[in-house]
Amino acid sequence: xxxxxxTPKYLVxxxxxxxxxxxxxxxxxxxxxxxxxxxxKFLKIMFSYNNKELIINETVPNRFxxxxxxxxxxxLHINSLELGDSAxxxxxxxxxxxxxxxxxxxxxxxxx
Amino acid sequence: GNSVTQMEGPVTLSxxxxxxxxxxxxxxxxxxxxxxxxxxxxxLQLLLKATKADDKGSNKGFEATYRxxxxxxxxxxGSVQVSDSAxxxxxxxxxxxxxKLIFGTGTLLAVxx
Numbered sequence: 455x456x457x458x459x460x461t462p463k464y465l466v467x468x469x470x471x472x473x474x475x476x477x478x479x480x481x482x483x484x485x486x487x488x489x490x491x492x493x494x495k496f497l498k499i500m501f502s503y504n505n506k507e508l509i510i511n512e513t514v515p516n517r518f519x520x521x522x523x524x525x526x527x528x529x530l531h532i533n534s535l536e537l538g539d540s541a542x543x544x545x546x547x548x549x550x551x552x553x554x555x556x557x558x559x560x561x562x563x564x565x566x
Numbered sequence: 567g568n569s570v571t572q573m574e575g576p577v578t579l580s581x582x583x584x585x586x587x588x589x590x591x592x593x594x595x596x597x598x599x600x601x602x603x604x605x606x607x608x609x610l611q612l613l614l615k616a617t618k619a620d621d622k623g624s625n626k627g628f629e630a631t632y633r634x635x636x637x638x639x640x641x642x643x644g645s646v647q648v649s650d651s652a653x654x655x656x657x658x659x660x661x662x663x664x665x666k667l668i669f670g671t672g673t674l675l676a677v678x679x
């Protein structure tokens with residue numbers, strides 16, 4: 455019954471690797487987002503998709519590539535991981551542009 | 567651009583104390599305002615919201631009033647509990663084409679028994 459789910463919850467990997475984080479929402483929402491929370495708890499938008507169309511790409515390195523196979527999923531692929539990518543990544547969704555956003559539990563990525 | 571400023575933490579209180587966490591914003595127009603809470607090891611949960619000036623959001627004993635005169639949305643609770651210990655984030659909805667949430671830096675609240 456989880457509204458917004460993410461997998462995995464924890465991800466530990468080596469520098470230079472490529473990894474993916476998956477996000478699924480079962481709320482029937484049209485819009486999905488990725489946010490990054492750094493070690494100081496600061497949260498910043500990375501991407502948003504509305505009906506599978508990219509709306510926001512907030513000056514994120516092109517090593518990060520979101521993919522939305524359908525309205526219920528927004529996955530995040532990260533190539534050539536760097537130490538500075540270590541963070542907690544949150545997926546969120548909202549029913550319409552401007553609607554309340556519901557967050558997933560987060561994925562803690564640690565790059566060694 | 568739009569921004570949110572919240573008071574630095576940590577805020578340490580004894581149980582049943584009164585809580586205020588200050589939040590001010592800079593924005594064009596009147597964006598919707600939110601307080602989110604992040605309990606240890608968990609994701610963000612919406613605590614309360616207000617969509618227009620003078621609206622009061624409330625939930626679980628927490629309240630915040632949208633004050634356009636002072637561009638503020640301070641979070642208050644009359645009597646905190648140990649279970650309220652968490653990080654609290656003030657946010658505004660940067661609407662238009664982007665619809666992104668702009669967050670403050672978060673305030674850690676620690677409530678001691």
